[in-house]
Amino acid sequence: MANVKVKDLLKNEKKKNYVSCMIALHKTAEAVSPFTDGILQQLHQQISQQLGSQNLCQQQCSRTIRDVNKWCVTCGLWRQALKRFHTNPRELIWHKLQSWEWPKQHMNLVEVFMLQHWDKANMDARDLSVSITVWKKCSLFPARIFPFADNLRKSRNKLAHSASLEIDNNDKQTVFHNINQVIQQADMVNYLQNSLEIQNDMNDLENGDLFKFEDELYEILNKTNQVDKKLHTMDSKLTEVHEAQTKTFRTIANIIRALLLFSVILVATIAVKLKEPDISMASGISPIKASGETMGCLQEYSPSFPTSLLLVDYFKHHGPLVGRIWLFKLLEEELKNTKKSGVLLEADMGYGKSAIAAHITCAKEGDQGMELRKRLIAFHVCKFDVKKTHQAGIFIQRLASMISNNIPEFNETINDCLHSFNTEQCDSDPFGCIDKCIIFPLKLTNISDERKEYRLIIIDALDECYETFSFEKTSRDV
Ligand SMILES: [Zn+2]
Structure with a gap:
């Protein structure tokens, strides 16, 4: 059944474009995650060094103490330091964060740079939207990448809006152009795990050569069905x-x-x-x-x-x-x-x-x-x-x-x-x-x-x- 569906789908040029772009965005999200990871690691090291050794929090301050001024020394210092790296600290809702986890691991800092009402239980740091939000809210990420990241986000949202699951060749070209702008950006290149392979994948996808992406293809079809149900x-x-x-x-x-x-x-x-x-x-x-x-x-x-x-x-x-x-x-x-x-x-x-x-x-x-x-x-x-x-x-x-x-x-x-x-x-x-x-x-x-x-x-x-x-x-x- 599923195979028939896939074959039918690929016969239609516009549907094929859509699927190629979705897979490419999925691959891009994976490819850029070491960049997010690496810079958050730098941030974590920088703050750790600056604060010196501190006792771990014993009382889960952000959860248990509403007045941030009464937090333990460690949570208080981390909070101050993180605020300095946040592009809009006013929006932070401290009691929703887990201050006691920050000193332990750099990926625990993701929550500080996300949209505050995102559901953290379902958060996927490899989602492209999450990554781009973190880049823009944490001042350690190079601002040079923002215009490209914004275009990429627009492409992602446009695809998400395509109820017909179709896009034309022009739109497809735009999506791939926006992806390439981000993954070829100078700040990004050093962080890519295997830039040659990523580039080859992108070229195959842009040319509609989907044979080696069967797994991703099924995943996208499944997700699409779930979205229908949700709405x-x-x-x-x-x-x-x-x-x-x-x-x-x-x-x-x-x-x-x-x-x-x-x-x-x-x-x-x-x-x-x-x-x-x-x-x-x-x-x-x-x-x-x-x-x-x-x-x-x-x-x-x-x-x-x-x-x-x-x-x-x-x-x-x-x-x-x-x-x-x-x-x-x-x-x-x-x-x-x-x-x-x-x-x-x-x-x-x-x-x-x-x-x-x-x-x-x-x-x-x-x-x-x-x-x-x-x-x-x-x-x-x-x-x-x-x-x-x-x-x-x-x-x-x-x-x-x-x-x-x-x-x-x-x-x-x-x-x-x-x-x-x-x-x-x-x-x-x-x-x-x-x-x-x-x-x-x-x-x-x-x-x-x-x-x-x-x-x-x-x-x-x-x-x-x-x-x-x-x-x-x-x-x-x-
Ligand atoms: Zn504490």
Whole structure:
């Protein structure tokens, strides 16, 4: 069976291109791992020498002591040293790391230079995305390689997005060009185990000579099947999100939970494996506007809340979305039919969750996301490093402001909220605030709660809003 499938697949030029590129990227990831490994080893040696001999940590500081200033001497010194080599130390979530492991082995430092919400249990240091992230976040890696690494990452993501599992000859050439730029880069060459063999493999793959890559070929076919399955279970993770949220307090995640109790549909997009989650949310409100009024990016500014934070610029840099019509169809179906109070969409890094959120928010007539765009009444973007986007008060103000733009009856019921709105007070009592400004006013309107009349609120990267500043602050208070 499988052989027939492979033969069929290779008859199609574009599918063959796709498979050659996937194998080549897989080989590239293997080939560059000694580079990642070698430079992390240098970093480890450099810090070890600088700190001299220190006792090993006996108490798992990062896990057990929330106040980093109270860590043992060893963990404290390693933390200070690692911060100096991190290109953006503000994003580090220390309690998620394993400080006691750092002095033991250089590969234990990978976690410090990864995206902080990646799932470490499923982390593969040989994944190309992990490698490239580590290169860019650790200042010991030569910056000369970044432009090539970025292009390579783009190639990898583009392939990951190809729902048809096909690419044309031009795109194939680009992928191989980007691979060669990285593996032939001067800083990289010294670290390659057998550069001649790697180069030969790449040439064979580029020429479509796949006979010696049978194992990799099957592996890729298997992975593709798994991805299909994953994307079809998109609402199954919602309970987990709820549980994760109970750990946090006074954060946007919890407010969303309060919203959910008000029969609001949640569309959440979360990454698994290499967690880079984004969340989108939809609410059960009508009526739906005529499509003519819903062209382009959703209006954020509302005269009712003139000081409300504007975030649409974070969406504007996304280019046009290609393919994935099936995903929009699936989303529409799920939103109409789910019996749950919400829907969660999850996908690995690089599947373009933010791109989808951006596309729906700014869809124009004829775009794939237009049907969802017509139902959109509000959106929010959580940015890990933009503190304002984590604040409950600002989040509620944005929702109230945009809902008032899109549901006329809502305007007549938010007087109470309007007269006394204060983002700081809202931060200190987010549940009281969301009741007063969103939930009670919505209950007073005549909007239908029929599922087919649902309205949509998109929240991109919800996970970047929790376990951050507000979480750190509050967990110390508790
Ligand atoms: Zn310690």
